[in-house]
Every structure is written in C-alpha cells, then in structure tokens.
Amino acid sequence: MFDDAWAVPLNDENPDARVACVVLVDVSTSMKGAPITALQQGFSEFAAFVNEDPLVRKRVEVAVITFGSTAEVVVPLQEGRSVEPVAFTANGTTAMGAAINMALDIIAQRKQDYKDNGIQYYRPWLLVLTDGEPTDSEFEAAVQRLNDVEAQRGVTVFTVGVGPGANFTKLARLSNERPPVPLDGLKFHELFEWLSTSLSNVSNSYTYGRNDEEVATHADEQQVELPPLSGWAAV
Amino acid sequence: MLRLDDGTELFLGKRLAKAGEGEIYDIASHPQWVAKIFHTSLRGLDAKRDKVKAMTLSPPKGAVQPNGFVVLTWPQHVITDGHVVAGYVMPKIDTARTVEIHALTNPTSRKSPHPNSPQWPRKASWKFLLNVAGNLCLAVETVHKVDAVIGDFQERNILVSDTSRVTLVDCDSMQFTEQSGRTFGCHVGRPEFSAPEVLRGHNNDPRRKSSDLFALAIHIHLLLMEGNHPFSRGKWNGTGDQPSISTLAHGGHWAGGPGSRLAAHPLAPTPAMLPPELRTLFVDAFTRGATNPGWRPDASQWRQVLMRMDAYTTTCSRDPSHAYSTNNTSCPWCVIDSERKARQVRNARRRSRAGGVPPRVASPTRARSPQGVRGGQPARYPPPPPSPFSVRGGQPIWHPPNPYGPNMAPGRVRSSNTLATVTVFVVAIAIGLAVVAIVVLMMTG
Numbered sequence: 001m002f003d004d005a006w007a008v009p010l011n012d013e014n015p016d017a018r019v020a021c022v023v024l025v026d027v028s029t030s031m032k033g034a035p036i037t038a039l040q041q042g043f044s045e046f047a048a049f050v051n052e053d054p055l056v057r058k059r060v061e062v063a064v065i066t067f068g069s070t071a072e073v074v075v076p077l078q079e080g081r082s083v084e085p086v087a088f089t090a091n092g093t094t095a096m097g098a099a100i101n102m103a104l105d106i107i108a109q110r111k112q113d114y115k116d117n118g119i120q121y122y123r124p125w126l127l128v129l130t131d132g133e134p135t136d137s138e139f140e141a142a143v144q145r146l147n148d149v150e151a152q153r154g155v156t157v158f159t160v161g162v163g164p165g166a167n168f169t170k171l172a173r174l175s176n177e178r179p180p181v182p183l184d185g186l187k188f189h190e191l192f193e194w195l196s197t198s199l200s201n202v203s204n205s206y207t208y209g210r211n212d213e214e215v216a217t218h219a220d221e222q223q224v225e226l227p228p229l230s231g232w233a234a235v
Numbered sequence: 236m237l238r239l240d241d242g243t244e245l246f247l248g249k250r251l252a253k254a255g256e257g258e259i260y261d262i263a264s265h266p267q268w269v270a271k272i273f274h275t276s277l278r279g280l281d282a283k284r285d286k287v288k289a290m291t292l293s294p295p296k297g298a299v300q301p302n303g304f305v306v307l308t309w310p311q312h313v314i315t316d317g318h319v320v321a322g323y324v325m326p327k328i329d330t331a332r333t334v335e336i337h338a339l340t341n342p343t344s345r346k347s348p349h350p351n352s353p354q355w356p357r358k359a360s361w362k363f364l365l366n367v368a369g370n371l372c373l374a375v376e377t378v379h380k381v382d383a384v385i386g387d388f389q390e391r392n393i394l395v396s397d398t399s400r401v402t403l404v405d406c407d408s409m410q411f412t413e414q415s416g417r418t419f420g421c422h423v424g425r426p427e428f429s430a431p432e433v434l435r436g437h438n439n440d441p442r443r444k445s446s447d448l449f450a451l452a453i454h455i456h457l458l459l460m461e462g463n464h465p466f467s468r469g470k471w472n473g474t475g476d477q478p479s480i481s482t483l484a485h486g487g488h489w490a491g492g493p494g495s496r497l498a499a500h501p502l503a504p505t506p507a508m509l510p511p512e513l514r515t516l517f518v519d520a521f522t523r524g525a526t527n528p529g530w531r532p533d534a535s536q537w538r539q540v541l542m543r544m545d546a547y548t549t550t551c552s553r554d555p556s557h558a559y560s561t562n563n564t565s566c567p568w569c570v571i572d573s574e575r576k577a578r579q580v581r582n583a584r585r586r587s588r589a590g591g592v593p594p595r596v597a598s599p600t601r602a603r604s605p606q607g608v609r610g611g612q613p614a615r616y617p618p619p620p621p622s623p624f625s626v627r628g629g630q631p632i633w634h635p636p637n638p639y640g641p642n643m644a645p646g647r648v649r650s651s652n653t654l655a656t657v658t659v660f661v662v663a664i665a666i667g668l669a670v671v672a673i674v675v676l677m678m679t680g
Contacts, residue, residue: 005595006595009582012502012578013342013575014343014344015461015462015467051349054335054337054344057344058343058344071597072596073595081343098597101597117502118500118503119468120467120468205425206426209479210477211476214476217479218426218479
C-alpha cells in the first residue's frame with residue numbers, strides 16, 4: 001500500500017534507530033516572493049546539515065509535503081544522507097488537512113516498516129509551517145486524527161505561524177502539547193538551524209524503542225535538550 | 236596569565252571546539268597539545284579541577300605510544316590562571332583521518348561516507364574490523380592499567396584511524412581514583428552501552444572495570460555483526476512484545492545467544508558465523524556475564540583471541556568484499572544479501588498487487604476513502620519521477636529472485652537455532668514442573 005513517491009523504501013542494511021521528521025510547508029499564493037525564497041534557502045541549509053552530520057545522516061529520515069491547492073510530497077521520506085534541496089512554488093489555497101493526513105499515513109507506514117525490519121525508532125516529528133489558515137474540508141478530520149496520534153504519544157508536533165496572516169487559533173488546534181510559535185520575520189534560516197540541532201540531539205540519545213509506548217517510556221526517563229526557540233521565534 | 240604546571244607561560248591559539256564543559260584550543264607554543272579551558276560557570280568545577288590534576292599525576296603507561304600515536308586523550312598537565320586550575324592540556328589527535336566508531340560499525344555509513352568525511356571506511360573489510368576490535372581492547376587495557384573506569388563508554392567517544400588504530404577521547408569524564416583513595420565519579424552514560432548493574436544502580440554509585448567490559452563486548456559485537464546491537468534487532472520468541480534493550484541485557488537475551496529468547500534477525504548475522512572462540516567470549520560476556528560481572532572477558536582476553544582470527548579468515552569467491560571466518564561452510568554475508576533481495580522482491584510484488592503507482596498529490600476536495608487519502612483515481616496523476624536518491628549505492632530496487640530460496644541459511648545456523656528452541660522448551664517444561672511441585676507441596680503442607 002506504499003510507494004516510492006511517498007517514501008524511499010526503508011534502508012534495511014542500516015540497523016540504527018530512526019527519527020522520521022515530516023515537514024509540512026504552506027505554499028499558498030500568499031507565500032510568493034520573499035517568504036518562499038527565505039524558506040527555500042533555509043531548507044537547503046537544512047538539507048546540507050542532515051547530509052553531513054555523522055549521526056543525523058543515518059538516523060534522521062526527512063520528508064517534505066507542500067500544501068497549496070493540493071498536498072504534494074516534494075521530498076519522499078528518506079535518510080538524511082540523500083536529502084537534497086528543493087524548489088518550492090507558491091500557488092493556490094491552503095490544503096493543510098490533506099497534508100496532515102498524508103504525513104500521518106507516511107509516519108504510520110514507516111513505523112510498520114521499522115517493526116518489520118527489526119529497527120527501533122524515536123518519536124517522529126511533524127513540523128507545520130503556514131502563513132494563513134486551512135481552506136480544505138479535510139481539516140477537521142485531519143486535526144482529530146493528529147490529536148489522537150499525539151495523545152497516544154505517537155508523534156511530536158511543532159507548529160509555526162509566518163507573518164500577520166497566520167491563523168493562530170486554528171494552528172493551535174494541531175497540538176494539545178505545544179502552542180504555535182510565531183516566526184520572527186522571515187528567519188527560516190534560524191528555524192531550520194534550530195531543527196537541525198534538535199534532531200542532532202535526539203539522534204544522539206536513547207529515546208527510542210520498538211513501539212510508541214516504549215519510546216514514550218524512554219523519552220520520559222531521558223529528556224533530550226532542545227535548543228532555545230529565541231533565535232527565530234517572535235516574542 | 237595562563238601557565239603550565241611547570242610555570243611556563245602558555246599562549247592559546249585557535250579555538251577548535253566549544254563543548255558542554257569547556258572550550259578546546261590549539262596551543263601556539265606546543266602544537267602536539269590542545270588545551271581544554273573549563274567554563275567558569277561549570278557545575279562541580281572545583282571537583283573537576285581536583286580530578287584532572289589527579290589524572291595528570293598518574294597517567295596510564297601507553298596513553299601515548301612511543302611512535303606518537305594517541306591512545307587516550309588523557310590530561311597531561313594542568314593549566315593555571317593565577318592560583319586556580321583553568322583547564323588542562325592533552326595530546327592533540329589527527330582528526331582528518333579518523334571517524335567515530337559508529338561510522339565504521341554501520342554498513343551504510345561505511346559504504347556512503349559524506350564527501351567531506353574520510354573515504355577510507357568504504358574499503359574497511361571484516362578483517363579490518365577485527366583489527367579495530369583488537370585495538371579497541373588495547374585502549375581499554377590501557378585505561379584499566381590505572382584506577383580508572385571509562386564509564387561513559389559510548390560510540391562518540393571512540394575514534395578509529397584509517398590504519399585501524401583506536402583513540403578514546405573525553406577522558407576527563409572517566410571515573411578516576413587518586414592515590415589517596417578519593418574517587419572522582421562518572422555520573423553519565425548511555426543506557427544502550429551500559430551494563431545491567433549500572434542501569435539498576437544509582438547514578439552516583441562508583442563503577443567497576445567489569446562494567447566497562449560489558450560495553451566493550453557490545454562495541455565488539457557492533458563491529459563484527461554489521462552494526463547490529465546485541466540486545467536490539469532480532470526475532471523475539473518470548474511472550475508479548477520484545478522487551479527493551481536494558482531488560483534483554485539483564486536477562487542475557489542477546490540476538491542468537493544460547494538460551495536467548497531473542498533469535499538473530501534474518502537481516503543480521505548470527506553468532507554461528509563467528510569463530511567458536513569468539514562466540515564463547517560473547518557467551519561469557521552477555522549470557523553468563525549478564526548478572527555475573529566476573530564472567531566477562533577482560534580486554535586482553537578479547538584481544539588475544541581477536542588477533543589470532545586473521546589466520547582463520549577467508550574471502551568469498553563470489554564477492555571479494557566479503558571476508559568471513561573459515562568455520563562457515565558458505566559465505567554468511569551472501570546469505571544476508573540473499574534474504575535482503577528476497578524481501579525486496581516480496582515488497583515489490585506486494586506493491587504491484589496493491590494497484591501500481593498511486594499519486595504523490597492528494598487533492599483536498601476529494602472525500603477520503605476508507606483506505607486513506609490515496610483512494611480515488613490514481614490514473615489521473617502522473618507517475619512519480621524516478622527517485623533521484625540513490626539509497627542503495629545506485630543498485631536497482633528490484634533484484635532477480637534469489638536462486639537459493641528466501642530461507643536458505645547454512646545448516647550450522649539452523650541447527651543452532653533449533654538447539655536454542657529445544658533448550659528453551661526444556662527449561663520451560665522444567666520450570667513448569669517445579670511450579671506444580673511447589674504448589675502441590677504448599678497444598679499438602
């Protein structure tokens with residue numbers, strides 16, 4: 001039920017535990033110009049980092065889903081060492097709900113792949129970036145599904161609002177654990193730097209396990225230090 | 236003004252790194268050293284000062300080899316600023332040709348190093364890894380010559396050079412007991428590299444050298460078994476879900492070990508492929524040594540066996556990159572490759588049965604089908620572009636069917652698994668009978 005368009009087949013030769021990180025990026029029309037340029041630059045630096053860091057390149061798996069009028073996998077889930085920069089094109093409305101569903105499908109399938117191959121995993125990350133508000137009818141159901149997975153401690157959700165048009169009320173519904181954070185200007189560079197350091201710290205820890213429950217137990221026992229948000233968050 | 240403990244003035248050069256406890260600098264006047272200057276805000280700084288001072292007074296013999304190779308970045312001299320210890324100097328290591336050990340144990344890391352990283356791991360064979368294991372033992376022996384315990388014996392503190400030599404770094408985190416008897420502890424460590432007694436004890440308990448020997452065996456396992464951790468990847472034959480690494484370690488359940496309920500994973504080598512002498516050492520370390528630290532082989536026992544193995548290693552006739560021990564009747568790496576290919580064929584078939592290529596675009600206006608967002612009309616979407624990401628060293632994802640069948644394994648492996656299963660059954664029946672006997676006794680008594 002899964003294919004290379006959504007995820008590169010799991011590299012079963014690499015026995016290390018993995019942390020899947022799915023980045024959901026708003027590419028609606030309002031992101032045109034400076035925002036999308038800054039986003040693209042930030043992501044290309046992130047791609048270079050996940051290529052190079054010796055632990056991240058084999059333990060972190062990255063996927064990118066854009067949402068404009070449709071949700072689209074622009075980077076299929078794959079090991080950090082093969083992630084490449086992508087060109088983002090802004091166009092259309094804000095199909096955030098479809099993107100969330102896609103991300104949850106990718107994460108659920110990948111967890112199954114990990115289990116089938118005897119590979120342990122860290123709790124996957126979901127990072128949502130938007131400058132507007134969801135326009136698709138799927139949003140309500142997708143949020144419910146996301147909240148359920150988060151409640152079962154199956155995913156860590158970070159939400160970031162870009163610019164004055166971001167609907168923080170709706171964005172806040174994506175996570176019951178972490179409030180949305182407003183991006184300071186267009187500090188995508190700093191945001192992706194923070195994401196790099198965070199994933200590097202996670203992949204250098206023993207907060208993994210064979211299923212969501214064990215991952216949660218280990219995450220409770222051993223806190224992973226994340227860098228402060230102050231480099232990119234608006235106060 | 237910074238001075239060495241002999242009074243000479245010291246001039247720091249370029250800052251090389253910023254770490255949790257301090258900063259590392261080049262030293263202009265002494266290119267063979269680097270300086271670590273502690274953060275003045277460091278918690279427990281006074282004890283740290285005393286510790287490194289004590290360490291400089293009793294360096295283990297062989298921390299730096301006569302040819303200049305650095306086995307341990309052991310503190311050599313303290314650096315004073317006025318009357319206080321500001322940091323210390325340690326021998327400088329050539330990091331241009333070294334990798335952290337995990338970049339060598341993991342086969343994917345070996346085969347595809349980053350372009351800016353050393354490329355030599357591509358050529359590292361199983362013979363080379365045997366040598367690395369032997370040199371790791373030498374480094375542990377060196378630490379254990381003095382009253383020191385590595386403690387935080389983990390994958391990032393072990394560096395390996397292109398000539399298979401091993402350096403242990405972060406020596407100031409080790410537990411060290413000075414001559415007066417005062418012990419400076421090591422209160423950190425990664426659970427997956429910790430002995431069961433360390434995990435079950437308190438963080439501040441003093442550690443013993445035998446705990447290092449458990450971690451040493453884990454590192455040797457990772458080196459010789461394609462990066463597979465002994466208590467992680469396998470087929471769990473017990474009840475319920477496979478327990479955590481620490482639970483398995485405490486129970487002596489290592490992948491494919493005797494009496495272990497964790498069988499070797501089909502994509503990982505089995506202990507049966509190891510030379511018998513090495514297998515015995517793993518049994519002593521992980522099975523007998525799980526709760527009896529005295530059973531664990533020390534570093535010199537490991538090294539003696541590892542150094543003999545070169546003579547018992549042969550090369551595969553089909554794939555010259557495969558080196559393995561002569562006790563195998565066929566190449567164990569080919570067996571794993573066959574299993575991997577068979578799985579890829581199975582997965583490709585499953586995908587084609589599932590209806591070919593679904594879209595990578597999900598239209599939000601379409602109602603979600605019960606199967607997920609990808610119900611609907613896949614034909615309307617263009618097929619995905621060929622993946623630009625060469626995850627398997629450029630090999631195609633589909634492979635021809637394995638001529639030996641998906642379950643082909645050397646007879647040795649099977650019989651060992653069968654033996655393990657039989658042992659488990661016998662033990663289970665014995666325990667069952669004992670329980671019945673106790674119950675009967677209690678009822679009659």
